[in-house]
Amino acid sequence: MDDIFGDSIERLFAQIVTPAAIRAIEEGASIDALWQALEDSGFLDALVPESSGGAGLTLAQVFPLFLSAGRHAIPVPFAQTMLARAWLHHVRAPIPKGPITIAAFGMRSGENSISGSAVSFGRTAQWVLADLGSQIVLLPTRGADLESELIADPASLDVAMRWKGPRAANGISGETHPCAKLAEISAVCHASLIAGAADKALALTLDYAGQRTQFGKPIGKFQAVQSQISIMAERTWAARMAAQMACNSTNWWPRPLLAAVGKSRASEAAAVIADIAHAVHGALGITQEYDLQLYTRRLRQWRLAAGNETYWAGRIGEALLRKTSSSALAFICSELSAERL
């Protein structure tokens, strides 16, 4: 069943999320047509229960969709919207139309303003589901000041945002849903996106290593290059398994420690993979014109988004230290282990 979803979303993304479409959106073009196609596909409500018009799927079932989104360097908060819709439905809040991104970290609220740094997909989202610590709010991006000069990468879709005035905060609930913290939801999204983008970066690198000839043979024939690409393949494969573990849930929400494992390991892999992809591609890889940058820029951003490997490893380590009767092995075998779905 997973493969059927995965195959059909791959076909859809291949048609609508082309490198040209990504570049246009990064330069400020409208996302409306792309979003409408995603809306029409029905996938955006996949995690909402069937009784409320969704497909009632589990997180594990939609993992191939998230992976595919990453593989195509999706420029809109696709995974985030799917999870945000499920979350909003779960807390009985109305679900707005349009793309919703999630800001689980870095949001500050003062008396007269709310602000966040590097809101992931902030430039293409219409809503930000934001954790302010004391409450969770749904903020419209229309009406927010975008401080895009704060982001070093001009093509980035991440952006610092500020909402002025108390009218900005459209509070949903003083409580957070006990099963689904926005931090872990966001971690799962980024872990899966990294795994997908890594897969694409590896495919591009393998192609290039087979085509580019130096010293009379393809550079992929040189042992030093083979060794680098082998490391890249190992990390790509480990990132995918890590992301798959993050999505190992019989519900729409993640198991917290598995989300942590997924984001920690996928983030660690992201930088290694991006570095090797560029090393093999040489100067061509760092040009705007060649597609590699579409994926490696995201690998680096998604690594830092919602906590990097050290942050999530710290959470896992703290949980293990607190569980004083458990050995490390017992903790791995019980708390960090996949369950039958």
Next chain:
Amino acid sequence: MIDTLELIEIPAEDEALRTEIRSFLSDALAGLAPDIRARSWMGFDADFSRKLAQRGWLGITLPPQYGGAGKSAFARFVLSEELLGVGAPVSAHWIADRQSGPLILKYGTEAQKSFYLPRICKAEAFFCIGMSEPDSGSDLASIRTKAVRNQAGWLLSGSKIWTTNAQHSDYMIALVRTSGTTADRYKGLSQIIVDLKLPGVSVRPINDMAGDAHFSEVFFEDVQCPDDALIGVEGDGWAQVNAELAFERSGPERLYSSMVLLETWLAHCRFNDAGNAVAAATLGQIVSWLAVLRAMSLSLTAKLAKGESPAIEATLVKDLGTEIEQAIPRLIGEVLGSAPDAPVSASLLKTLAYLEQLAPSFSLRGGTREILRGIIARGLGLR
């Protein structure tokens, strides 16, 4: 390119073994110092192996008709990770149980199976594997040890080196040349079971830098082996060796070589500096890495149990597994050494010192990292 792996949960009946094994091990290993346990599959203790055998935990996957327990590959996975996790001294029976037994089951004649397997299951026959030679390390096709057919069977001459446990073993399964020359590469190689008590066999233990003699050099001077010393098909030795590599490379033994150090350090952290953020992040880094690799290893166990041969994937797991095994002593050394004023127990330091010295071997044994990456590159279509 590289398949997505299925996430596997260990079946309940196999998982149920874990409690029994844990309770046995906590009694059997009580009082054994961590730096001794850290040796684990270098730790030789025939009495311990016999105790495991009495419980049916040797040859756990072998058929009952040959003395095995007839359990699944997942039962073996649980048993292996519990033994390695606490650093049980499994060295005596490890190779027989893990490699030689399954090899004999797969390629042996009925007589060979009936002769060797029950004794393996009772911890009465210990094995070593003769692969490397003084001039043949990673390039195994260049081996020169020869077995020449004669009227009495096979006349063996040559030598093997870096053979783990040869000095304690009853038998060696040796990869030898039975026809042709080194120019024929993998053609003409065969596997021979050598009784190490035969005249003409001599064993010279080699001390490692940690002070142990866990491997040896073995000399064969016209050793007359019987006709049924040949295991499998003459000339198929290389294919037979490779068929078992997917098993050898993807199991839990490629993840847990530094577990005793990790557990000892975890106890230290809980007692001394549970609030140390660097220690917590390092702990989390190690266990999350192990958790992902364990999921991969389990998934490959399921594939192997179904009769598939995920050779490239197994190679990836081994390279990643030895990377974390080697990283554990380095990472723990980093945290401990960053606070030179904090007290550290002698047993933790001894365990760390042992693993720091032996960790380089983790990516040498069973195929070096450089060889593995060549195999991966071939799997990716680069060669």
